[in-house]
Amino acid sequence: MGLLVLVVAQFGAAVAYGGVRAEAQLLWGSVAAGGALLIWLYGFVFTQRPQSAPWLVWIVLLGAGLGWLQTWRSLPLRSLLASEQLEVQRTLTADPDLAVEGRWAPILASSLYPYATRRDIAALGLIALVTLAASVGIRTKWGTAVVLLGPAVGGAVLAAYGLTMQITGDPTLQEARSLSRGSFAWFVNPNHAGGYFNLCLAASLGVAWWAFSSKTEELKLRAARSFSERWQRILMRCRWEIATLNARKFAALTLVALSAAAAICTLSRGAIVAMIGGALFTVLIVLLGRRSIAGVLAAIAVLVTGIGLTAWVGMSEQVSAELATLVEEDAAASRIELWSSVLPAASRFAPLGSGLGTFRYVYRPYLAGVDRVWFYHAENQYVEALVDGGWVGLILLLLAVGLAAWQIWKLVRGTKSRRFTALGVAAMFALITQAIQATSDFGLYLPSNGWLLGLLVGAAIGSRDAQKQAANADHEPDERGPAAGRLSQSLPAIAMWVLTIGLCSWALVDHYRAARLETAMRAIDVDLDLEPVEAARLDGWLDELRPACVETGSAEGWQRVADLYLARFRRQWMEANLPGDAPEEDRFAAWPLLTMTELHRRVALAFAADGEAGVEAMLVSCGGSQPLAQADDALRRSRRACPIIASTHLKLAQTCVTREPLAAEARHLDRVFEWAPNKPEFLRLAGLLDLHSGRDKEMCERWRRSLALDPAGQYGLVTRLALSVLSIDDVVERVVPTEPAIQLDIARRLDRSRLRSQELRARLLDSARETLAASSRTVDESVLLGRVQRELGDWDGAIASFDEALARQPYEKQWRFELTESLVAKQDWERAQNEIKSVLMLDNDWAPALRLRDRITAALLEADSSSSRD
Numbered sequence: 001m002g003l004l005v006l007v008v009a010q011f012g013a014a015v016a017y018g019g020v021r022a023e024a025q026l027l028w029g030s031v032a033a034g035g036a037l038l039i040w041l042y043g044f045v046f047t048q049r050p051q052s053a054p055w056l057v058w059i060v061l062l063g064a065g066l067g068w069l070q071t072w073r074s075l076p077l078r079s080l081l082a083s084e085q086l087e088v089q090r091t092l093t094a095d096p097d098l099a100v101e102g103r104w105a106p107i108l109a110s111s112l113y114p115y116a117t118r119r120d121i122a123a124l125g126l127i128a129l130v131t132l133a134a135s136v137g138i139r140t141k142w143g144t145a146v147v148l149l150g151p152a153v154g155g156a157v158l159a160a161y162g163l164t165m166q167i168t169g170d171p172t173l174q175e176a177r178s179l180s181r182g183s184f185a186w187f188v189n190p191n192h193a194g195g196y197f198n199l200c201l202a203a204s205l206g207v208a209w210w211a212f213s214s215k216t217e218e219l220k221l222r223a224a225r226s227f228s229e230r231w232q233r234i235l236m237r238c239r240w241e242i243a244t245l246n247a248r249k250f251a252a253l254t255l256v257a258l259s260a261a262a263a264i265c266t267l268s269r270g271a272i273v274a275m276i277g278g279a280l281f282t283v284l285i286v287l288l289g290r291r292s293i294a295g296v297l298a299a300i301a302v303l304v305t306g307i308g309l310t311a312w313v314g315m316s317e318q319v320s321a322e323l324a325t326l327v328e329e330d331a332a333a334s335r336i337e338l339w340s341s342v343l344p345a346a347s348r349f350a351p352l353g354s355g356l357g358t359f360r361y362v363y364r365p366y367l368a369g370v371d372r373v374w375f376y377h378a379e380n381q382y383v384e385a386l387v388d389g390g391w392v393g394l395i396l397l398l399l400a401v402g403l404a405a406w407q408i409w410k411l412v413r414g415t416k417s418r419r420f421t422a423l424g425v426a427a428m429f430a431l432i433t434q435a436i437q438a439t440s441d442f443g444l445y446l447p448s449n450g451w452l453l454g455l456l457v458g459a460a461i462g463s464r465d466a467q468k469q470a471a472n473a474d475h476e477p478d479e480r481g482p483a484a485g486r487l488s489q490s491l492p493a494i495a496m497w498v499l500t501i502g503l504c505s506w507a508l509v510d511h512y513r514a515a516r517l518e519t520a521m522r523a524i525d526v527d528l529d530l531e532p533v534e535a536a537r538l539d540g541w542l543d544e545l546r547p548a549c550v551e552t553g554s555a556e557g558w559q560r561v562a563d564l565y566l567a568r569f570r571r572q573w574m575e576a577n578l579p580g581d582a583p584e585e586d587r588f589a590a591w592p593l594l595t596m597t598e599l600h601r602r603v604a605l606a607f608a609a610d611g612e613a614g615v616e617a618m619l620v621s622c623g624g625s626q627p628l629a630q631a632d633d634a635l636r637r638s639r640r641a642c643p644i645i646a647s648t649h650l651k652l653a654q655t656c657v658t659r660e661p662l663a664a665e666a667r668h669l670d671r672v673f674e675w676a677p678n679k680p681e682f683l684r685l686a687g688l689l690d691l692h693s694g695r696d697k698e699m700c701e702r703w704r705r706s707l708a709l710d711p712a713g714q715y716g717l718v719t720r721l722a723l724s725v726l727s728i729d730d731v732v733e734r735v736v737p738t739e740p741a742i743q744l745d746i747a748r749r750l751d752r753s754r755l756r757s758q759e760l761r762a763r764l765l766d767s768a769r770e771t772l773a774a775s776s777r778t779v780d781e782s783v784l785l786g787r788v789q790r791e792l793g794d795w796d797g798a799i800a801s802f803d804e805a806l807a808r809q810p811y812e813k814q815w816r817f818e819l820t821e822s823l824v825a826k827q828d829w830e831r832a833q834n835e836i837k838s839v840l841m842l843d844n845d846w847a848p849a850l851r852l853r854d855r856i857t858a859a860l861l862e863a864d865s866s867s868s869r870d
Contacts, residue, residue, distance in 0.1 A: 002042065003137045005035025006130060007150030010451040014158060014196060015186050019447030022514035029126050029511055032451065033504050036133035040497055054135045054461050054496075056407070059400045060128040061499055066389055066396065067121035067356045070111035084349055085110045092643035092671055095636075095664065111355025112362065113642040115553045119514065120356035120388075122507035123450065129504045130451045132496060134458030144419045147459045148206040148426060151452055152255045155200020158185040159262030162193070166265055184266045194263050194271020195443035198278065198433040199452045201259035205282075206426030206456075208252040213418045270440040271433075278433035285428055286412060335379045335440060341368045342378065346386045353390035361644050362387060364676045370709045371678040377445065381438035401435055404457050411464040420463045427460030517548040517557050524560065528567045532591040538568050549637070555645055558638035562651060565631035570594045572623035596654045597688060604692040631655055646676030653689055665693060680710035684718055691725060700726075700734040707746065708737045715746045723756055732763050740768035740781075744788055765792050779808045783815055790818070795826040813842040817849060824856065829863065832856050 009032035013019030019028060089112065111117040137143055162185035187193030263271050342363040345354065354362045360376045378384035386394045408431065412424035434444060434453055443449045524541050526533060542564050549557035573594050606614035619625040632655050638648045653668035669686050676682055683706035690699035703722060706714045722735045736743060747764040750757045765788055772785040786801030802819035806812065816839050823832035833856050839849045 002035040002038030002040075002133060003143050003146045004150070005038060006032055006133060006137075006451075006455060007146060007154070009035060010130075010151070010448055010455060011154040013446075013451060014154070014448035016448075018187055018189075018192050018196070018449065022511050022518050025122075025126075025447055026508060026511040026515045028447065029504075029508055032126060032130055032133075033501075033508065036129050036501075036504070039133045039137040040501075042137075054132065054407075054458070056400060056404050056457070056461060057128050057132045057135070057496055057500065059396055059403065060124055060131065061496070061503070063389070063393065063396050063400075064121050064124040064128065064503055066352070066392055067111075067117050067124070070352060070355045071109045071114045071117050071121075073109050085112055085354060088112070089643050092649075093640055109355075110352060111358060112644050113355055113358045113555065115555065115641060116357030116361075117355045118510055121503075122510045123445065123447070125500070125503035125507040126447065127450045127454045129500050131454035131458035131461075132500050134455045135462035136493070138423070138459045138462040141419055144210075144423060144459070144463075147455060148203050148210070148422060151200050151203035151455070152207050152259070155197055155203065155262070156255050156258040159197060159200070159258040161185050162262050163258075163265060185262070187266075190266040191268040191270055191437075191441045192443045192446055192449065194266040194268030195274070195434065195437050195441060196446075196449050196452070197259050197263040197266065198271055198275050198437070199430050199449060199456065201256065201263060201275065202278075202426045202430035202433065202456060204252070204255040204259050205429055206422040208249075208256050209425050210419055210422035211249045211252040213421070268441075270437045274433040274437035277436045278429045281432045282425060282429045285409060286425060337369060338363070338367070338375060338378065339380055339383050341366045342383065342387055346383075346390070349387070349390060351390040351392055353386070353388045353393050356388045356393070358642075358644075359384050359387050361642060361675075364646065364679075365674065367678055369678070370680065371676060372680075372710070377442035379440060379442065381442055381444060384442065401431065404431055404461070407461045407464050408457070411460055415463070417463075423456075423460045423463050427456045430456045513548065513551045517545075517552050517554055520544040520548045521557065521560055524564070528563050529595070530592055532571060532574065532588065533567055535568065535571060538564050538571070549634075553641045555638045555642035555648065558634045558641060559645075559648060559651070562631040562634035562638065562655075565627045565634060566596060566655070569622070569625075569627035569631070572627070573599075576621060576623045596651075597685070600654050600689055601692045604694075608694075628655060644675045646672045646679065646682060649675075650682055650685065653686070665689065666695070666698075669698075678709055680706045680714050683709070684714055687718075688721060691721070700730075703735050704737055707735070707742060708739070711737075711742045711745045712749070715749050719746065719750065719757075719760065723760065728756065728759055728763055731760060732767060736764060738767075738771065740771050740784055740788065743768040744784065744791065747791060762792075777804075779805050783818075786815075786818065786822070790822055790825075795822050798822040799826070811842060813839050813846070813849075816842070817846075817852070820852060820856075824852070824859075827859075829856060829860050833860065 009028045012031065013024060013028045016024035016028065019025055109117075134147065138147065165184070184190050184193040187196065260275065263275050342359075343366075345362050345366050349362075359378050360374065363375060363378070364371060378387065382394060382397065385397045389396070405428070408424050408427045411420060412428060415421055415424065430453055434449075437443065444453065520541070523544060542561065545557060545564070546561055548554075549561055570591070574590055578590060602618060603615055606618040610617070616625075619628070632652070635648055635652050635655065638645070639652065642648075649668045649671040653665050653672065656664045656668060669689065672682055672686060683702045687699045687702035687706065690696070690702065700722075703718045707718055718735065719731065722731045726735065736746060743764040747761045747768075750761045750764075752758055752761065768788045769785065769792065772781055772788065777785065782801050782805040786798045786805065789795075789798035789801060799819060799822050802815055802822065805815055806819065809815070816835055820832050820835040820839060823829075823835060833853075836849060836853045836856055839846070840853065843849065
């Protein structure tokens with residue numbers, strides 16, 4: 001019964017989007033804990049066999065202990081090993097004005113974000129509990145059947161649902177989510193779905209092994225001495241398996257086919273590679289350990305039935321296109337760039353790491369490229385373990401994988417039991433696939449995936465221990481007496497159960513607090529920047545959210561509290577400046593204008609005019625500064641909870657002027673770009689704050705950096721702001737980067753209907769042309785010069801530049817197409833006709849080229865008809 005409850009718990013977590021939400025972790029973690037307690041009661045109360053203490057569970061508990069060490073606030077050894085983190089936190093949370101007041105004295109843990117570390121500790125605790133319960137619960141054939149059939153059937157159900165989504169293309173089956181590279185079954189992330197179905201496939205392989213290795217039907221074959229005899233033996237075995245295919249074997253193959261097809265149809269590259277690698281390595285291990293052909297048959301069943309079913313449901317084109325990306329050079333470029341960028345963080349925070357769960361906050365300062373996407377995880381379990389846990393964390397992870405693989409290998413090699421072998425095959429395939437996919441994914445952070453892996457591996461390790469205990473009982477009777485022997489062998493297991501249950505109880509309490517926080521944050525269902533909210537609703541949200549933040553110490557939660565206080569201030573600001581009988585439309589229109597950036601501007605103007613007295617008078621006219629002080633307090637709590645979140649420092653820079661006008665703003669902005677140096681939006685907003693405060697040099701430098709990182713996304717706001725306060729010459733020389741490609745990109749995007757934009761466009765194009773013409777050019781620079789000359793209307797110069805580039809690389813269709821357009825603009829129709837033919841020889845169905853060819857042909861016909869009339 002306990003094992004059945006564990007299976008239900010992991011399936012429930014899978015249905016709840018993998019169990020990513022704290023509410024799902026609380027619910028299904030409680031169910032899993034109940035199942036583990038049932039197993040514990042059965043093992044220690046109703047049986048007389050001594051319980052073993054699996055070393056794998058001890059390693060998982062050591063990982064949780066590493067997390068505890070990172071969150072401990074008073075351990076001298078911690079301070080010695082983590083002096084870098086402590087110094088970082090002291091520096092980032094130090095405020096001269098608050099230090100004088102004696103507030104916010106830092107009592108810091110080595111983890112840079114204790115709340116995130118506690119969440120990972122809770123996840124490890126539940127994985128340890130599931131693994132431990134599974135390792136001592138496999139004592140009967142019924143228990144083995146539950147462990148294998150439960151995930152296999154559950155995976156088949158989810159696979160059928162996901163394949164139905166793909167076949168019908170009906171997004172309403174999955175809450176109107178897009179199916180293109182989107183959700184599969186109840187998993188939003190296809191990589192996580194692929195990892196889960198690989199685990200279900202592992203259980204299905206165990207079921208298939210058990211079904212096909214049944215002794216109810218025997219085939220006796222003579223020993224093979226030559227290759228031909230071995231081949232005949234293989235063919236005879238295959239014919240025998242087909243001839244004796246019964247309902248049980250067919251059902252097992254169906255489970256295998258569904259899980260394999262689902263893993264492929266998720267279109268997760270990592271999952272597909274892991275499945276193929278897992279099949280090959282499992283076959284190799286089984287052949288080495290058992291010298292059996294059953295592993296080969298199982299692998300063939302996985303590949304043939306899975307790929308066949310995938311093609312049958314009409315996904316073959318998408319699958320082939322996705323598989324083609326496996327050999328492309330840029331397929332893993334972004335991930336490799338991320339991994340190589342963050343490795344310095346691992347050496348900086350060694351040997352204990354920056355704190356479990358802190359990768360998403362730590363990696364930004366080391367990111368080499370533009371900071372456009374927030375990576376929650378490292379897309380690599382090993383890299384993340386190195387950054388979060390240091391060398392200790394990575395060693396523990398590798399030790400856990402190696403020890404589990406060794407125990408499973410010993411089981412597969414040494415057992416003669418069909419059901420134990422089936423468990424070994426399932427656990428080996430599961431471990432190998434997750435170890436391979438962990439190089440490009442982080443699916444084990446999901447309870448559904450982590451718990452299922454713990455269930456299969458724990459069951460295999462328990463089978464190994466049960467087999468050893470049975471052998472010892474038959475050959476080495478205990479000379480110390482049954483009571484003493486049972487007690488001595490049970491003490492380590494009792495200690496493990498006590499530690500694991502205690503950690504799991506703490507984990508459930510942590511999940512409860514996190515669930516309360518998530519519920520309170522989701523209750524804020526409006527965009528506070530765009531829509532005014534009644535004061536009563538704001539107070540209600542604060543009453544729910546603030547206590548949850550006090551309990552958890554969530555930096556994001558405290559940021560949300562600050563947003564609510566700022567919305568309260570904006571409301572009283574609006575009420576002070578709008579008449580009471582103003583229509584609701586006016587209030588909605590005025591609300592987006594009353595931003596904190598606008599408050600910053602007004603405070604800076606008031607301070608420049610009358611100093612602190614002017615600021616105080618302005619705030620009094622807006623209804624008082626109490627909500628701003630409360631927002632400032634919440635932001636400082638957020639910073640104390642996690643001092644490396646750049647957005648917290650940016651908000652402090654916006655609001656601190658109300659308390660310490662212009663004194664601390666520069667310090668907060670420096671901290672922003674210490675931990676998010678490549679975020680274009682932050683740079684643009686910081687430049688605006690510099691503008692308000694009169695820091696022209698810093699303003700220009702930050703806007704220039706913003707344009708250099710993201711010219712397409714930032715050109716409009718930056719150039720509009722710069723043109724409002726600077727001359728055209730200053731914008732070109734101080735704000736826009738000197739790279740000709742960026743200048744051309746910005747010039748193309750400027751609004752040509754405005755006079756100053758037209759003048760700026762001309763200056764940028766002239767600057768780009770002068771830069772490119774002043775030096776010897778590469779082929780790409782020749783193309784760029786040609787494009788600049790086209791924008792300037794210099795068709796002869798553009799044609800010469802494109803000819804120069806095509807002389808070195810004649811098979812670039814885009815360049816030749818642009819040359820043709822330049823010839824058309826010059827009305828050189830005969831050469832344009834020759835060039836467009838060359839373009840179509842390179843790509844005969846390119847739509848823009850076909851349209852341009854028709855235009856050239858029409859122009860030539862018109863020219864011929866005109867000459868004939870003359």
